[in-house]
Amino acid sequence: MPGSIVVGTQWGDEGKGRIVDIVAKECQHVVRYQGGHNAGHTIVVDSETFALQLIPSGVLYEHVTPIIGNGVVINPWVLIDEIDMLASRGVDCGRLMLSPAAHLVLPYHQIADELAEAQRGDAKLGTTKRGIGPAYADKAARVGLRVEDLLEPMTLRSRLLSVLADRNAYLQRVYDHPGVDPDELADQLITEVAPRLAPLVADTVGWLHEALHAGERVLFEGAQATFLDLDHGTYPFVTSSNPVAGFALVGSGIGPGAIDQVIGIAKAYTTRVGSGPFVTELHGETGEHLRDRGAEYGTNTNRPRRCGWFDAVMGRQAVRLNACTEIALTKLDVLDELDTIKVCVAYEVDGHRYDYLPHLRSLHDRAVPVYATLPGWKTPLDKVTQRWQLPRQAVDYIVFLERQLGLPIRYVCVGPGREQYIRFAA
Numbered sequence: 001m002p003g004s005i006v007v008g009t010q011w012g013d014e015g016k017g018r019i020v021d022i023v024a025k026e027c028q029h030v031v032r033y034q035g036g037h038n039a040g041h042t043i044v045v046d047s048e049t050f051a052l053q054l055i056p057s058g059v060l061y062e063h064v065t066p067i068i069g070n071g072v073v074i075n076p077w078v079l080i081d082e083i084d085m086l087a088s089r090g091v092d093c094g095r096l097m098l099s100p101a102a103h104l105v106l107p108y109h110q111i112a113d114e115l116a117e118a119q120r121g122d123a124k125l126g127t128t129k130r131g132i133g134p135a136y137a138d139k140a141a142r143v144g145l146r147v148e149d150l151l152e153p154m155t156l157r158s159r160l161l162s163v164l165a166d167r168n169a170y171l172q173r174v175y176d177h178p179g180v181d182p183d184e185l186a187d188q189l190i191t192e193v194a195p196r197l198a199p200l201v202a203d204t205v206g207w208l209h210e211a212l213h214a215g216e217r218v219l220f221e222g223a224q225a226t227f228l229d230l231d232h233g234t235y236p237f238v239t240s241s242n243p244v245a246g247f248a249l250v251g252s253g254i255g256p257g258a259i260d261q262v263i264g265i266a267k268a269y270t271t272r273v274g275s276g277p278f279v280t281e282l283h284g285e286t287g288e289h290l291r292d293r294g295a296e297y298g299t300n301t302n303r304p305r306r307c308g309w310f311d312a313v314m315g316r317q318a319v320r321l322n323a324c325t326e327i328a329l330t331k332l333d334v335l336d337e338l339d340t341i342k343v344c345v346a347y348e349v350d351g352h353r354y355d356y357l358p359h360l361r362s363l364h365d366r367a368v369p370v371y372a373t374l375p376g377w378k379t380p381l382d383k384v385t386q387r388w389q390l391p392r393q394a395v396d397y398i399v400f401l402e403r404q405l406g407l408p409i410r411y412v413c414v415g416p417g418r419e420q421y422i423r424f425a426a
């Protein structure tokens with residue numbers, strides 16, 4: 001069956017957007033299946049940079065139908081701004097499809113996220129403060145508003161009145177915050193949002209089934225990444241959805257038989273934004289070097305990303321959790337100037353060696369990395385387009401990672417530009 005999934009294998013920002021852009025060339029449909037505008041997926045086309053938060057990265061191709069699946073949470077104003085931004089740059093979003101079952105991220109979610117983070121003080125999770133956690137919490141509590149509610153103004157208003165009676169009481173009592181006026185919000189949604197988004201609401205499940213049945217290629221674009229997964233990530237320092245490949249099915253409404261390819265995206269080193277454990281984190285000069293050369297600052301929040309060596313223990317765990325069939329390695333060029341490069345090949349905890357992530361958080365927190373050291377190549381890679389042009393040490397690094405992960409690396413990226421990658425033959 002013709003379904004491919006692109007999934008982050010680390011803590012996000014691996015370059016999923018740019019890989020989707022490469023793979024989407026051969027696809028007819030690209031679907032976002034979870035997350036919201038906490039994502040920032042960058043695509044660089046010639047001198048133009050597109051940073052997308054909600055719209056699938058395949059949108060730049062006219063032959064692709066971009067679809068926002070039921071598993072996504074949508075801030076409608078951010079989506080409208082993104083549609084307008086793309087239109088102003090010549091990209092038409094008229095063919096974008098929205099699942100009626102996707103939930104809305106509303107101002108009271110964002111307020112709750114901000115206030116909860118402020119209250120946690122030093123114990124903050126480091127969220128993007130976009131309201132993503134509170135929106136998914138409302139979904140699970142069955143009090144969320146969905147895209148389909150935009151089609152029914154009366155229902156929308158009464159659901160808002162009911163949920164805000166509760167949410168406003170909480171904001172007032174716990175945070176001394178005045179809350180959100182339900183009628184004002186309902187008016188805005190009915191007059192500003194619904195006219196823009198209602199025409200895009202479609203039977204995305206039916207559409208995808210027919211496409212897959214007809215043999216058309218569908219690409220499922222994950223946001224965030226495996227170790228930000230609510231179940232499998234470094235809880236509680238995770239996001240509130242399930243980025244792992246399995247959720248592509250739930251978040252878009254298809255079955256497991258539809259998937260024949262899972263591309264795990266890995267940076268040639270590791271980064272993380274926000275709080276939480278990071279076994280291979282570098283605090284000194286080398287970490288700063290990676291941040292500078294890799295421009296490791298949040299795509300939307302501009303927060304500096306924490307940087308460290310490649311962690312093959314996490315990589316192997318991600319391969320398992322997502323059933324990856326291949327790897328795309330990004331940002332290899334960022335390592336160009338290093339004399340030596342380290343790769344974490346195992347963790348050591350209390351004298352025991354772990355090849356996969358320890359199953360208990362208490363063990364993970366005490367893990368010490370076991371490193372292999374490889375020679376650097378000290379040559380710029382940004383113009384390399386063929387495997388044979390790579391210096392021997394760079395090939396050795398790639399082959400070393402392939403052996404560590406037990407999977408072929410099919411794409412190696414050497415710069416942010418659309419053409420700056422090497423395709424490794426199957």
Ligand code: GDP
Pocket residue numbers: 008012013014015016017018039040041042043044293294295299330331332333334413414415416
């Ligand atoms: P995503 O969230 O996984 O889509 O990744 P982001 O877009 O947040 O972050 C990846 C950043 O690295 C973006 O600024 C990309 O333009 C850039 N990038 C992607 N691949 C490469 C690469 O191979 N080399 C370099 N130097 N930059 C890259």
Ligand code: IMO
Pocket residue numbers: 008011012013014038039040041125126127128129130131132133222223224225228237238239240273274275299
């Ligand atoms: P893309 O799709 C990197 C992180 C936040 C925080 C944690 C929880 O661009 O890879 P949230 O706002 O989701 O409740 O924050 O998750 N986070 C990301 N980190 N890339 C992302 O998306 C992220 N989305 C959320 O920094 O640590």
Ligand code: MG
Pocket residue numbers: 012013014039040041042299
């Ligand atoms: Mg990103």
